Amino acid sequence: DAGVTQSPTHLIKTRGQQVTLRCSPKSGHDTVSWYQQALGQGPQFIFQYYEEEERQRGNFPDRFSGHQFPNYSSELNVNALLLGDSALYLCASKVGAPSETQYFGPGTRLLVL
Amino acid sequence: SQQGEEDPQALSIQEGENATMNCSYKTSINNLQWYRQNSGRGLVHLILIRSNEREKHSGRLRVTLDTSKKSSSLLITASRAADTASYFCATDSMDSSYKLIFGSGTRLLVRP
Numbered sequence: 001d002a003g004v005t006q007s008p009t010h011l012i013k014t015r016g017q018q019v020t021l022r023c024s025p026k027s028g029h030d031t032v033s034w035y036q037q038a039l040g041q042g043p044q045f046i047f048q049y050y051e052e053e054e055r056q057r058g059n060f061p062d063r064f065s066g067h068q069f070p071n072y073s074s075e076l077n078v079n080a081l082l083l084g085d086s087a088l089y090l091c092a093s094k095v096g097a098p099s100e101t102q103y104f105g106p107g108t109r110l111l112v113l
Numbered sequence: 114s115q116q117g118e119e120d121p122q123a124l125s126i127q128e129g130e131n132a133t134m135n136c137s138y139k140t141s142i143n144n145l146q147w148y149r150q151n152s153g154r155g156l157v158h159l160i161l162i163r164s165n166e167r168e169k170h171s172g173r174l175r176v177t178l179d180t181s182k183k184s185s186s187l188l189i190t191a192s193r194a195a196d197t198a199s200y201f202c203a204t205d206s207m208d209s210s211y212k213l214i215f216g217s218g219t220r221l222l223v224r225p
Contacts, residue, residue, distance in 0.1 A: 033212065035215075041217055041218075042201050042203075042216050042217045045214070056211040090155060092213075101146065101158050103158060106155040
């Protein structure tokens with residue numbers, strides 16, 4: 001049973017560029033959340049997708065957008081990259097009911113130069 | 114903003130000793146979860162405790178929850194070098210159960 005997978009593992013971009021990160025949820029899971037983790041900090045919630053709709057959004061600018069596909073996989077897009085966007089981006093999946101465990105992928109390390 | 118705050122920020126112990134980490138949070142919750150993170154990679158789920166539970170065990174892990182004090186503790190007994198990692202508590206909130214709110218974590222070093 002495959003867990004949550006993310007691609008790519010590492011990514012280097014320059015300021016102003018755009019980036020797309022990908023996530024495949026754990027088998028049987030239909031809800032995907034994205035988190036940003038800066039060095040030395042805890043993860044910060046970006047948004048959550050369920051039934052291909054953004055269900056909730058954290059305190060992130062519109063430069064951060066996402067999508068969920070019919071197979072429940074998801075993408076995180078970040079436009080006009082800033083140096084401060086350098087972080088580990090984590091995807092988590094769960095079944096749709098609230099108050100259930102979220103399972104995290106290994107993350108994508110993004111470096112913006 | 115981060116709801117959970119772990120204490121201490123860093124902890125160094127000898128292999129075989131017990132490690133205790135504490136977490137405080139601000140709002141009413143449905144549940145509280147503890148996660149482990151090795152070397153800045155993905156988070157591994159350790160244990161979930163619901164707001165109507167006071168204590169939960171899983172192997173060498175013991176978690177307590179005191180909703181009146183809005184605090185939780187994670188005890189790792191008979192620690193091993195492989196337990197070296199960062200540990201995070203994460204809460205949802207009763208008015209927004211979709212997202213997890215993490216603290217800044219406790220960095221645990223278990224010396225062989």
